[in-house]
Amino acid sequence: MNAKKHLRLVAQHALLNSLCALTLFVAPLAQAGGASGLKPTSKPTVSLVFAGDSVLDADAGELVARGGDPYASFANYFADADIRITNLECVVATTGSAGDKMFTFRAHPRVIPVLQRHFDAVALANNHSGDFGPAAFAEMLDLLQSAGLAQVGGGMNLRQAHTPLVFERKGLRIAVLSYDEFQPRSFEANHHRPGVAWSEDERVVADIRAARRVHRADLVIPIMHWGWENEPVANARQRQLARRMVQAGADAVIGGHPHVTQDIERYRGKPIVYSVGNFIMKETDNANQRIGWVLRLDLDRRGVVRLGTRVVRIDMAGIPTLDTSAPSPCWRRGATALHNCSMHDTSSEPPQ
Numbered sequence: 001m002n003a004k005k006h007l008r009l010v011a012q013h014a015l016l017n018s019l020c021a022l023t024l025f026v027a028p029l030a031q032a033g034g035a036s037g038l039k040p041t042s043k044p045t046v047s048l049v050f051a052g053d054s055v056l057d058a059d060a061g062e063l064v065a066r067g068g069d070p071y072a073s074f075a076n077y078f079a080d081a082d083i084r085i086t087n088l089e090c091v092v093a094t095t096g097s098a099g100d101k102m103f104t105f106r107a108h109p110r111v112i113p114v115l116q117r118h119f120d121a122v123a124l125a126n127n128h129s130g131d132f133g134p135a136a137f138a139e140m141l142d143l144l145q146s147a148g149l150a151q152v153g154g155g156m157n158l159r160q161a162h163t164p165l166v167f168e169r170k171g172l173r174i175a176v177l178s179y180d181e182f183q184p185r186s187f188e189a190n191h192h193r194p195g196v197a198w199s200e201d202e203r204v205v206a207d208i209r210a211a212r213r214v215h216r217a218d219l220v221i222p223i224m225h226w227g228w229e230n231e232p233v234a235n236a237r238q239r240q241l242a243r244r245m246v247q248a249g250a251d252a253v254i255g256g257h258p259h260v261t262q263d264i265e266r267y268r269g270k271p272i273v274y275s276v277g278n279f280i281m282k283e284t285d286n287a288n289q290r291i292g293w294v295l296r297l298d299l300d301r302r303g304v305v306r307l308g309t310r311v312v313r314i315d316m317a318g319i320p321t322l323d324t325s326a327p328s329p330c331w332r333r334g335a336t337a338l339h340n341c342s343m344h345d346t347s348s349e350p351p352q
Protein backbone atom coordinates (compact mmCIF):
# COMPACT_ATOMS: atom_id res chain seq x y z
CA MET A 1 0.00 0.00 0.00
CA ASN A 2 1.42 3.44 -0.84
CA ALA A 3 1.89 6.07 1.86
CA LYS A 4 -0.89 8.36 0.59
CA LYS A 5 -3.45 5.60 0.46
CA HIS A 6 -2.30 4.40 3.83
CA LEU A 7 -2.78 7.85 5.39
CA ARG A 8 -6.21 8.18 3.82
CA LEU A 9 -7.17 4.80 5.23
CA VAL A 10 -6.00 5.77 8.70
CA ALA A 11 -7.94 9.02 8.55
CA GLN A 12 -11.09 7.28 7.32
CA HIS A 13 -10.68 4.77 10.05
CA ALA A 14 -10.30 7.39 12.76
CA LEU A 15 -13.46 9.13 11.53
CA LEU A 16 -15.45 5.91 11.36
CA ASN A 17 -14.21 4.95 14.79
CA SER A 18 -15.46 8.22 16.24
CA LEU A 19 -18.82 7.72 14.54
CA CYS A 20 -19.02 4.18 15.87
CA ALA A 21 -18.08 5.36 19.33
CA LEU A 22 -20.90 7.90 19.16
CA THR A 23 -23.39 5.26 18.08
CA LEU A 24 -22.17 3.02 20.84
CA PHE A 25 -22.14 5.58 23.59
CA VAL A 26 -24.77 8.22 22.97
CA ALA A 27 -27.87 6.04 23.16
CA PRO A 28 -27.06 4.05 26.25
CA LEU A 29 -27.19 6.85 28.81
CA ALA A 30 -30.95 6.40 28.71
CA GLN A 31 -30.55 2.63 28.85
CA ALA A 32 -28.10 2.48 31.69
CA GLY A 33 -30.71 3.08 34.36
CA GLY A 34 -32.73 0.15 33.08
CA ALA A 35 -29.64 -1.98 32.93
CA SER A 36 -28.48 -1.18 36.44
CA GLY A 37 -32.04 -1.73 37.63
CA LEU A 38 -31.81 -5.42 36.81
CA LYS A 39 -32.26 -7.62 39.85
CA PRO A 40 -28.99 -9.16 40.91
CA THR A 41 -28.99 -12.85 40.16
CA SER A 42 -28.44 -15.16 43.09
CA LYS A 43 -27.04 -17.94 40.91
CA PRO A 44 -23.30 -17.79 40.27
CA THR A 45 -22.20 -16.82 36.78
CA VAL A 46 -19.30 -18.26 34.83
CA SER A 47 -16.88 -15.72 33.38
CA LEU A 48 -15.18 -16.29 30.04
CA VAL A 49 -12.34 -14.01 29.01
CA PHE A 50 -11.09 -13.76 25.44
CA ALA A 51 -7.90 -12.04 24.22
CA GLY A 52 -7.51 -11.45 20.47
CA ASP A 53 -4.66 -12.35 18.14
CA SER A 54 -1.53 -13.50 19.98
CA VAL A 55 1.60 -13.76 17.82
CA LEU A 56 4.43 -15.06 19.95
CA ASP A 57 7.46 -14.90 17.66
CA ALA A 58 9.69 -11.80 17.22
CA ASP A 59 9.86 -9.42 20.22
CA ALA A 60 7.26 -11.29 22.29
CA GLY A 61 9.19 -14.52 21.74
CA GLU A 62 12.46 -12.85 22.67
CA LEU A 63 10.86 -11.44 25.81
CA VAL A 64 9.81 -14.98 26.80
CA ALA A 65 13.34 -16.25 26.02
CA ARG A 66 14.68 -13.69 28.51
CA GLY A 67 12.27 -14.94 31.18
CA GLY A 68 9.71 -12.18 30.59
CA ASP A 69 5.95 -12.48 30.12
CA PRO A 70 4.19 -10.51 27.36
CA TYR A 71 0.82 -11.09 29.13
CA ALA A 72 2.05 -9.73 32.49
CA SER A 73 -0.11 -6.58 32.40
CA PHE A 74 -3.25 -8.77 32.22
CA ALA A 75 -2.28 -11.40 34.80
CA ASN A 76 -4.89 -10.31 37.37
CA TYR A 77 -7.58 -9.75 34.75
CA PHE A 78 -7.13 -13.30 33.44
CA ALA A 79 -6.69 -14.86 36.88
CA ASP A 80 -10.12 -13.60 37.92
CA ALA A 81 -11.93 -15.49 35.13
CA ASP A 82 -13.27 -19.05 35.04
CA ILE A 83 -12.40 -19.68 31.37
CA ARG A 84 -9.54 -17.90 29.57
CA ILE A 85 -8.89 -18.18 25.83
CA THR A 86 -6.70 -16.40 23.27
CA ASN A 87 -6.43 -16.77 19.51
CA LEU A 88 -2.95 -18.19 18.89
CA GLU A 89 -2.07 -16.54 15.58
CA CYS A 90 1.15 -18.46 14.92
CA VAL A 91 2.40 -22.01 14.94
CA VAL A 92 4.41 -23.17 17.94
CA ALA A 93 6.98 -25.59 16.59
CA THR A 94 10.62 -26.22 15.79
CA THR A 95 10.00 -27.90 12.44
CA GLY A 96 8.46 -27.03 9.08
CA SER A 97 9.32 -24.43 6.47
CA ALA A 98 7.67 -21.09 5.84
CA GLY A 99 4.91 -21.12 3.24
CA ASP A 100 4.80 -18.70 0.31
CA LYS A 101 3.17 -15.79 2.20
CA MET A 102 4.05 -12.20 3.01
CA PHE A 103 4.06 -12.85 6.79
CA THR A 104 4.77 -16.18 8.44
CA PHE A 105 4.83 -16.62 12.22
CA ARG A 106 6.46 -19.44 14.18
CA ALA A 107 7.06 -19.31 17.94
CA HIS A 108 9.42 -21.42 20.03
CA PRO A 109 7.87 -24.10 22.28
CA ARG A 110 9.13 -22.17 25.32
CA VAL A 111 6.04 -19.94 24.96
CA ILE A 112 3.75 -22.81 25.99
CA PRO A 113 4.32 -22.53 29.77
CA VAL A 114 3.59 -18.78 29.46
CA LEU A 115 0.32 -19.49 27.63
CA GLN A 116 -0.49 -22.11 30.22
CA ARG A 117 0.04 -19.59 33.02
CA HIS A 118 -2.76 -17.37 31.70
CA PHE A 119 -5.07 -19.47 29.53
CA ASP A 120 -7.22 -22.59 29.69
CA ALA A 121 -7.23 -22.94 25.92
CA VAL A 122 -6.00 -21.45 22.67
CA ALA A 123 -8.07 -21.06 19.49
CA LEU A 124 -6.15 -22.29 16.44
CA ALA A 125 -8.47 -21.66 13.49
CA ASN A 126 -6.75 -18.69 11.86
CA ASN A 127 -4.67 -17.74 8.84
CA HIS A 128 -1.24 -18.17 10.50
CA SER A 129 -1.34 -21.40 12.50
CA GLY A 130 -0.59 -23.29 9.27
CA ASP A 131 2.27 -21.00 8.17
CA PHE A 132 4.92 -23.73 8.48
CA GLY A 133 2.90 -26.61 7.06
CA PRO A 134 0.82 -29.49 8.41
CA ALA A 135 3.77 -31.28 10.08
CA ALA A 136 4.60 -28.18 12.17
CA PHE A 137 0.89 -27.81 12.96
CA ALA A 138 0.82 -31.43 14.14
CA GLU A 139 3.92 -30.76 16.26
CA MET A 140 2.05 -27.87 17.91
CA LEU A 141 -0.96 -30.08 18.66
CA ASP A 142 1.38 -32.58 20.26
CA LEU A 143 3.18 -29.92 22.33
CA LEU A 144 -0.12 -28.49 23.57
CA GLN A 145 -1.46 -31.90 24.45
CA SER A 146 1.74 -32.86 26.31
CA ALA A 147 1.52 -29.62 28.28
CA GLY A 148 -2.17 -30.17 29.06
CA LEU A 149 -3.18 -26.90 27.39
CA ALA A 150 -6.46 -27.34 25.51
CA GLN A 151 -7.02 -26.10 21.96
CA VAL A 152 -10.04 -25.62 19.77
CA GLY A 153 -10.38 -25.26 16.00
CA GLY A 154 -7.42 -27.48 15.16
CA GLY A 155 -7.00 -31.21 14.83
CA MET A 156 -5.08 -34.08 13.31
CA ASN A 157 -8.02 -34.45 10.95
CA LEU A 158 -11.27 -32.76 9.93
CA ARG A 159 -13.38 -34.41 12.63
CA GLN A 160 -11.06 -33.33 15.44
CA ALA A 161 -10.82 -29.76 14.12
CA HIS A 162 -14.63 -29.46 14.28
CA THR A 163 -14.98 -31.00 17.73
CA PRO A 164 -16.12 -28.47 20.33
CA LEU A 165 -14.07 -27.81 23.43
CA VAL A 166 -16.42 -28.20 26.38
CA PHE A 167 -15.73 -26.50 29.71
CA GLU A 168 -17.66 -27.56 32.78
CA ARG A 169 -17.81 -24.78 35.36
CA LYS A 170 -20.23 -24.32 38.28
CA GLY A 171 -22.59 -26.91 36.79
CA LEU A 172 -22.68 -25.27 33.34
CA ARG A 173 -21.38 -26.98 30.21
CA ILE A 174 -19.99 -24.37 27.83
CA ALA A 175 -18.95 -25.47 24.33
CA VAL A 176 -16.50 -23.36 22.34
CA LEU A 177 -15.85 -23.76 18.61
CA SER A 178 -13.26 -21.99 16.45
CA TYR A 179 -13.33 -21.35 12.69
CA ASP A 180 -11.23 -19.57 10.11
CA GLU A 181 -12.52 -18.12 6.87
CA PHE A 182 -9.58 -15.96 5.89
CA GLN A 183 -7.36 -17.47 3.17
CA PRO A 184 -5.40 -19.61 2.67
CA ARG A 185 -7.88 -22.43 2.82
CA SER A 186 -4.97 -24.84 2.41
CA PHE A 187 -4.57 -24.67 6.21
CA GLU A 188 -7.86 -26.54 6.55
CA ALA A 189 -7.78 -30.03 8.03
CA ASN A 190 -9.07 -32.83 5.84
CA HIS A 191 -9.75 -36.47 6.58
CA HIS A 192 -6.04 -37.28 6.71
CA ARG A 193 -4.27 -33.93 7.12
CA PRO A 194 -3.80 -31.90 10.32
CA GLY A 195 -5.13 -28.37 10.15
CA VAL A 196 -7.89 -25.96 11.12
CA ALA A 197 -11.69 -25.85 10.94
CA TRP A 198 -12.99 -23.81 7.99
CA SER A 199 -16.25 -21.94 8.42
CA GLU A 200 -18.41 -23.70 5.85
CA ASP A 201 -21.88 -22.45 6.83
CA GLU A 202 -23.68 -25.80 6.80
CA ARG A 203 -20.91 -27.39 8.81
CA VAL A 204 -20.88 -24.56 11.38
CA VAL A 205 -24.63 -24.91 11.90
CA ALA A 206 -24.29 -28.70 12.25
CA ASP A 207 -21.42 -28.29 14.75
CA ILE A 208 -23.42 -25.86 16.91
CA ARG A 209 -26.40 -28.23 17.00
CA ALA A 210 -24.13 -31.22 17.72
CA ALA A 211 -22.49 -29.31 20.58
CA ARG A 212 -25.85 -29.31 22.36
CA ARG A 213 -27.19 -32.67 21.23
CA VAL A 214 -24.08 -34.82 21.24
CA HIS A 215 -21.81 -33.00 23.66
CA ARG A 216 -24.64 -31.95 26.00
CA ALA A 217 -23.58 -28.31 26.10
CA ASP A 218 -25.82 -25.78 27.85
CA LEU A 219 -24.20 -22.88 25.96
CA VAL A 220 -22.35 -22.67 22.63
CA ILE A 221 -19.89 -19.92 21.70
CA PRO A 222 -18.18 -19.88 18.28
CA ILE A 223 -14.90 -17.96 17.90
CA MET A 224 -14.57 -16.64 14.35
CA HIS A 225 -11.52 -15.56 12.37
CA TRP A 226 -13.08 -13.40 9.67
CA GLY A 227 -13.67 -9.96 8.16
CA TRP A 228 -11.49 -7.51 6.24
CA GLU A 229 -8.40 -6.00 7.80
CA ASN A 230 -8.71 -2.39 9.02
CA GLU A 231 -12.51 -2.28 8.54
CA PRO A 232 -14.05 -0.71 11.67
CA VAL A 233 -17.46 -2.31 11.10
CA ALA A 234 -18.37 -5.85 10.17
CA ASN A 235 -19.21 -6.68 6.58
CA ALA A 236 -22.37 -8.31 5.20
CA ARG A 237 -20.81 -11.76 5.13
CA GLN A 238 -19.90 -11.63 8.84
CA ARG A 239 -23.41 -10.43 9.75
CA GLN A 240 -25.09 -13.12 7.67
CA LEU A 241 -23.06 -15.95 9.21
CA ALA A 242 -23.34 -14.52 12.75
CA ARG A 243 -27.14 -14.46 12.47
CA ARG A 244 -27.13 -17.98 11.13
CA MET A 245 -25.03 -19.12 14.08
CA VAL A 246 -27.41 -17.50 16.57
CA GLN A 247 -30.38 -19.09 14.77
CA ALA A 248 -28.61 -22.46 15.11
CA GLY A 249 -28.22 -21.92 18.86
CA ALA A 250 -25.06 -19.86 19.49
CA ASP A 251 -25.31 -17.84 22.73
CA ALA A 252 -22.64 -15.34 21.69
CA VAL A 253 -20.20 -14.94 18.81
CA ILE A 254 -16.63 -13.73 19.33
CA GLY A 255 -14.62 -12.55 16.32
CA GLY A 256 -11.17 -11.43 15.36
CA HIS A 257 -8.64 -11.03 12.55
CA PRO A 258 -9.31 -7.49 11.15
CA HIS A 259 -6.47 -6.14 13.42
CA VAL A 260 -8.90 -3.49 14.69
CA THR A 261 -12.02 -3.60 16.81
CA GLN A 262 -15.38 -3.72 15.04
CA ASP A 263 -18.95 -3.10 16.15
CA ILE A 264 -20.91 -5.19 18.65
CA GLU A 265 -24.39 -6.25 17.59
CA ARG A 266 -27.21 -7.95 19.49
CA TYR A 267 -29.31 -10.38 17.50
CA ARG A 268 -32.24 -12.15 19.20
CA GLY A 269 -30.73 -10.94 22.47
CA LYS A 270 -27.37 -12.62 21.79
CA PRO A 271 -24.23 -10.47 21.56
CA ILE A 272 -22.01 -10.65 18.49
CA VAL A 273 -18.57 -9.10 19.01
CA TYR A 274 -17.35 -8.91 15.43
CA SER A 275 -13.71 -8.21 16.22
CA VAL A 276 -11.79 -7.64 19.44
CA GLY A 277 -8.71 -6.56 17.45
CA ASN A 278 -5.09 -7.45 18.10
CA PHE A 279 -3.59 -8.58 21.40
CA ILE A 280 0.10 -9.45 20.93
CA MET A 281 1.00 -8.31 17.44
CA LYS A 282 4.22 -6.81 16.17
CA GLU A 283 3.11 -6.28 12.56
CA THR A 284 0.99 -3.17 13.07
CA ASP A 285 0.95 -0.46 10.43
CA ASN A 286 -1.46 2.09 11.88
CA ALA A 287 -2.50 3.39 15.31
CA ASN A 288 -5.90 1.63 15.25
CA GLN A 289 -4.13 -1.71 15.07
CA ARG A 290 -2.46 -0.92 18.38
CA ILE A 291 -5.76 -0.60 20.27
CA GLY A 292 -7.78 -3.72 20.96
CA TRP A 293 -10.21 -5.07 23.53
CA VAL A 294 -9.97 -7.86 26.00
CA LEU A 295 -13.47 -9.31 26.29
CA ARG A 296 -15.28 -10.74 29.27
CA LEU A 297 -18.62 -12.56 29.11
CA ASP A 298 -20.47 -13.46 32.31
CA LEU A 299 -22.67 -16.47 31.58
CA ASP A 300 -25.59 -18.30 33.10
CA ARG A 301 -27.84 -21.05 31.78
CA ARG A 302 -29.72 -18.57 29.57
CA GLY A 303 -26.59 -17.17 27.91
CA VAL A 304 -24.68 -13.91 28.38
CA VAL A 305 -25.69 -11.96 31.50
CA ARG A 306 -23.07 -9.23 31.05
CA LEU A 307 -20.52 -8.33 28.41
CA GLY A 308 -17.51 -6.22 29.30
CA THR A 309 -14.51 -4.97 27.38
CA ARG A 310 -11.27 -3.34 28.46
CA VAL A 311 -8.92 -1.41 26.23
CA VAL A 312 -5.66 -3.07 25.25
CA ARG A 313 -2.81 -0.76 24.22
CA ILE A 314 -0.15 -2.43 22.10
CA ASP A 315 3.34 -0.95 21.80
CA MET A 316 5.53 -0.93 18.69
CA ALA A 317 7.10 -4.23 19.77
CA GLY A 318 3.62 -5.77 19.91
CA ILE A 319 3.40 -6.02 23.71
CA PRO A 320 0.00 -5.18 25.26
CA THR A 321 -0.87 -3.17 28.36
CA LEU A 322 -4.25 -3.05 30.10
CA ASP A 323 -5.78 0.45 30.05
CA THR A 324 -8.38 0.59 32.82
CA SER A 325 -9.38 4.19 32.26
CA ALA A 326 -10.21 4.32 28.54
CA PRO A 327 -13.90 4.00 27.63
CA SER A 328 -15.03 0.80 25.94
CA PRO A 329 -18.37 -0.93 25.37
CA CYS A 330 -20.31 -2.96 27.94
CA TRP A 331 -23.76 -4.52 27.80
CA ARG A 332 -26.18 -6.23 30.15
CA ARG A 333 -28.93 -8.68 29.32
CA GLY A 334 -32.18 -6.85 28.83
CA ALA A 335 -30.56 -3.57 27.76
CA THR A 336 -31.34 -2.49 24.23
CA ALA A 337 -28.01 -0.73 23.75
CA LEU A 338 -24.41 -0.90 24.76
CA HIS A 339 -23.06 1.48 27.36
CA ASN A 340 -19.65 2.78 28.34
CA CYS A 341 -17.95 0.34 30.73
CA SER A 342 -15.95 2.84 32.70
CA MET A 343 -19.01 4.97 33.48
CA HIS A 344 -21.69 2.41 34.30
CA ASP A 345 -20.28 -1.04 34.68
CA THR A 346 -17.77 -2.73 36.90
CA SER A 347 -18.21 -6.25 35.52
CA SER A 348 -15.01 -5.99 33.51
CA GLU A 349 -12.93 -4.50 36.30
CA PRO A 350 -9.80 -6.43 37.05
CA PRO A 351 -9.52 -7.45 40.70
CA GLN A 352 -7.62 -5.04 42.93
Ligand SMILES: [Zn+2]
Nearest residue numbers: 089126127257
Ligand atom coordinates in the same frame (compact mmCIF):
# COMPACT_ATOMS: atom_id res chain seq x y z
ZN1 LIG B 1 -5.62 -13.38 11.15
